[in-house]
Amino acid sequence: MAPIETLSIIHPSVPTLHKTPYPAISPLRPELSQAGRTVLIAGGSTGIGFAIARAYVQAKASRVILLGRREGVLKKAAATLASEAADKTATTVDAVVCDAADLADSERVWGQFKNEGGFIDVLVLNAATTGAVGPLLETKVGDTWRAFEVNVRMLLDFTQRFYNQEGLRKKYLVNISSSAIHSFDRDAAMMPAYGLTKNSGTLLLQQVAKDVDRSNMQIVSFHPGGVWTELAESAGVPKETYDWDDENLAGQFGVWAATEDASFLHGRFIPVHWDIDEVKKSDVATRIGTDKFFLKIGVIGVTEAK
Template sequence: MAPNMYSLNVPYIKTLHKQPYPALSPTRPEHSQAGRTVLVVGASTGIGFATARAFVQASAFHVILTGRRGAVLADAVSQLRTEAKAGTTITGVVSDMADLQDSEKLWSELAEKGTAVDVLVLSALSTGEGKPLLQADLGPTWKAFETNVRGLLDHAQRFSKQGKQKNKFLVNISTTAIHNVNEVGSHPAYGMTKNSGTLLMQLIAKDTDPEDLQVVSFHPGSVLTEAVRSAGFDETSFYWDDVNLAGQFAVYCASEAARFLHGRFIPVWWDVDEVKTGEVRARMESEYHFLRLGVIGV
């Protein structure tokens, strides 16, 4: 989707970003992923690939990419291997997030190899059919649910049950379409299912100690990805954001520096220093529902 950046431009944030900036850098010591194994689901291209790249830059021990298309995934892995420093292993696994057999195979093979995941990033998505819900075929709409909701829960449950039970990080790449349904245009199934998936993450966080499992959802910005192009957009359609902004923000969300964001949703544009020390932080501490999904007015 290509939402308007200013839908989340609020008076209590003075600085907005469309490109990476120093406070977000994955090479900062407080954002280091050294010693961690990171699984990025849906990482062959676009935001998922940029996320995997940022974790490589953050010196992760092992970065695992998944994707549905073997050749595209292999290219992504090959490219990251040329960029990685010594000490970082990069592997790819062909897997469809919406396929329960695929996810069972993925997590079983990780267990067999003794690979425990420390950070899980959920980036795969399905937009559904480009029609109003009553006119769309049920199949594509339900496929969006299988990817954007069931797939998240499936991977989150498997992640929570494997490896160590403390200091784990779950990052959900969401969208502004979860709260502004007018932005999804002809793809209402996208906003509906991403809303459900983000609420799912919020409820998981409610019942989880962030020192055991930190959960953060974020909007990755307006990025001209392959999926966005397939929806009819091009370079002239919008003032796009740098895809690496989202990738680096995911690393930030998987650090103790972002622990105060546990269970909340935040747009990638907001300056992290302002968020941490300014009015946003104050409202988080005083308003339980701030930056959480719910119904206003009830």
């Protein structure tokens, strides 16, 4: 969720665009219930990640695990959600300190989950960094490589660990991507390391989805909209500059993406703004069924000879 992602992405056959939550993606819908599931949210203590965690609590997940580096912020977020869940759902909310981009820390935490005998049903990949601001040739190589470690390697590490869990239940992976993966003239131009690495991370999961049946592990990537977050503030974007999207739109969409209703988007990327009911009835759904490259990362204008 780059701080400059504020313009809705349009499609002619999906006329309705949303900036706030709407009924079709409400976590209160019985069809979207997360009852009986354990949900792990990497980067779940603030902003979009916290909104997603809140939506999973509302959807009655059995356990929501917030993962992050800052213990105080994590505990405060978990306490807030636990308070909201009281007398409404039986959701347990846990805070686990972890630097998701640190392989040793990741090994420790996933080993802990395994030792507990638990099973992660839903993995939400929200942790990210903007990387250095400025042209790639004018920034430090180490800063750009750090963005790869967070925005790409971490996705591969967590996805492998998630996929290799012992158990036969279907797994749902939700990737919080970015409009910067395709908006090269605007978003990626301002923060090229962010666009480069978010593109790479989304392509990585696209490739994983190609090799995994959706009945085993469903993978959906989405652009969360332009949301005022710590990431936006730290990048120096004035809050009054844009008409920001409601973080709960992405939050509730993050629950919908982990349901059978979203299975047709396996391996695809979709903007959070598009009305889902219209998408399913439009030529967007038709093209998904007939065009294996639609809503995927690739080079437009090049076709292999047959």
